[in-house]
Amino acid sequence: MKTIMQLALGTAVALGVGLSGAMTTVAQAEDSNYVPLLTYRTGPFAASGIHIANGMHDYLKMLNERDGGIGGVKLELEECETGYNAQKGVECYEATKGKGALVYNPYSTGITLQLIPKAGVDKIPVLSMGYGLSAAADGSVFPWVFNVPDTYWDGASVVIKYIGEQEGGLENLKGKKIGYIFLDAGYGREPIPLLEQLAEKYGFELLQYPVGVKEMQNQSSQWLNVRRDRPDYMVMWGWGAMNPTAIKEAVKIRFPMNKFIGVWWSAGDDDAAAGGDGAKGYKAMNFSGVGSDFPALDDIKKHVVDAGLSSTDAGTIGGTLYNRGVLNSVIIAEGIRTAQELTGKKVITGEDMRMGLEALNLDEARLEELGLKGFAHPMKVTCEDHAGSHPVFIQEWDGKTWRQASGWIEPMTDLVRPMLEKAAAEYAEKNAPWPARTEPCPN
């Protein structure tokens, strides 16, 4: 009985400490910019999430170590573990928003959807880099949400364009069968309307193979169907444990790997490596640099990883997803820098950050200045277009590493943009009364 009493007492004390912590908002230092990082290093999507988290953390940490932050003001970083779980994501958001958060990167479509309506109310922008709600690209409806450099619809149009190129022209797609294997959630289903539209336009047949979140690691039935249907090409919209499984299954049924193309989230090094030698030739879209041959990445290695300030394994620097995380942080950092220039303040707020992101102009010269020449396509955000439909390239797995396999391919903007605007209008209508944009345009 005594031990139980002691234990109860201990629990009560622990709860009391936690309670007092939860009840009092932590006073923030006046001379830093606070950037919360919603990451996931646990759960079914950790295999992808860890590299992204490392990349995001390391670049910002490197700016702190090398330059003393941005504009002479240090960045205060805090990671909050979401486990890709929407409930925990909201918990992280609520726990960190009061500390002067500048921007949120949810890295989950589910969490992004929950943060979109809150962003305008709490005046903190959401940066969903190449994921989230495609319609958010319409800046006139979603002033607080940014999805540079591309939406999923841009990506889907690039895949079809690339397949057309392989076949010697889009008109040759007639009568071809293109299989689409996707994570059966909002994320994977989003490209379907565009793919269906393209199928009608170019006369190819779209075969759909949904993979439920629970079946991510057991896709034999889907691939059995693939073997039966014999599609000419396979396109994949996967994430987490789904990617390596799909590649392994494709190798097993001897699907020609050079005709298997993944979205930029199915482009991880571990994903492709899972397929062994058979995965040679697997392709994926990408918009962030291949390899570690960039001065900025050398700085990360020198100032952060070798200094023991990060949990990154030095061998993973330069992996696709790591670089994706770095690019995400580059956009955050440039957003902060632009906001500082626009407002003349050193310590900025979420509203300033929104302006900074909206005025973002990452041109070739600036990329070179950052030590990231050729790391990404020059990016520009406008008040109307928060995605920008930037070009994407295709990379190919050579059995050991990724190498660039195509030039920059422009999305079919003429087709995608009207769909985006329509979807944005629909979202605003369904969520009526959706607030009209009142934020001034900084450009």
Next chain:
Amino acid sequence: MFYREAGQFKTSYKADQALMPILQDRIGLSVILVVAFVIIPAFANDFFLTSIMIPFLVFSLAAIGLNILTGYCGQLSLGTGAFMGVGAYAAYKLTTMFPDANVILMVLLSGVFSAAIGAIFGLPSLRIKGLYLAVTTLAAQFFLEWCFIRIGWLYNYNASGAIEVPHREVFGIVASGAEATPIVRYFIVLCITAGIAFLMANVLRGRIGRAWMMIRDMDIAAELMGIRPLQTKLMAFAVSSYICGVAGAMMVFFWLNAAEPSSYSISLSFQILFMVILGGLGSLSGAFMGAAFIWILPVFLKFIPGTLGIEIAAETVEHVTFMIVGALIIFFLIVEPHGFARLWQIAKQKLRVWPFPY
């Protein structure tokens, strides 16, 4: 000494049969209600309300719902998550069809749909029992989840495949959507949860509740004594699903603001089941205690290192929290398999005889 009812004389049958015949219980409940209705709203910050109190109340209500079915009527169910989902999707459809209607009313009404679905899936309970029934409710879980993903009409054909809660006002106050303040949402959730809990406390000690408990303890004996198993079991399924449905609707309308089908997956069912088992099968207060243990404890553990100024990586905290909570679950189940409700009962007895235990 602290819990002695000696000297509290009842002068009427009404007083004798009151919900809480002992003065100390009444004082305790009043203190809890004052804390919930006055002190917490007055002093708590947004994080405490939105990430701790609102989810805690929503889960408590869901645990009450499952407790009625599993704890009081003895029918094991693994479909709680799906029944909560039915409530959420029904409330979403209702409020988009009738945008001007009172959203609180719509949330309460949505439970009717999940009650109907629950009763349908409860039909096999007449023939099968125990673990076999758990399997059929598991089928309900998977089937309904499939519906949430596949039937576009349920989510109004949103491109995202998720339901997003629109902006709704009740008597001129924003009640749902992003602009609803945490305090308003907290009061709505608190009133609904407290109201249903009070109602259930009375139902359970009446004819209906006793019939459920008879079915649980020995269904053949109950049948011989004139309890009709079909009606009784189906009513338990309907009432339980109604409460779970309301909890599910509150979860998306007043807590999360948007929900994907995966929010109502099997893991939610298990979460609620653990709350019920840990809290104590067949106890209303146990539902609250179980929900507090499963939901609030991990949140506290997660934020303790930060407030103490200890620098630990976010994922390490997550792993450690997992281990501590897991170990505590095993510990409590070994020490008291009947849950926190039983622990509290033992504590009450000790308080009663202290300082002269016999």
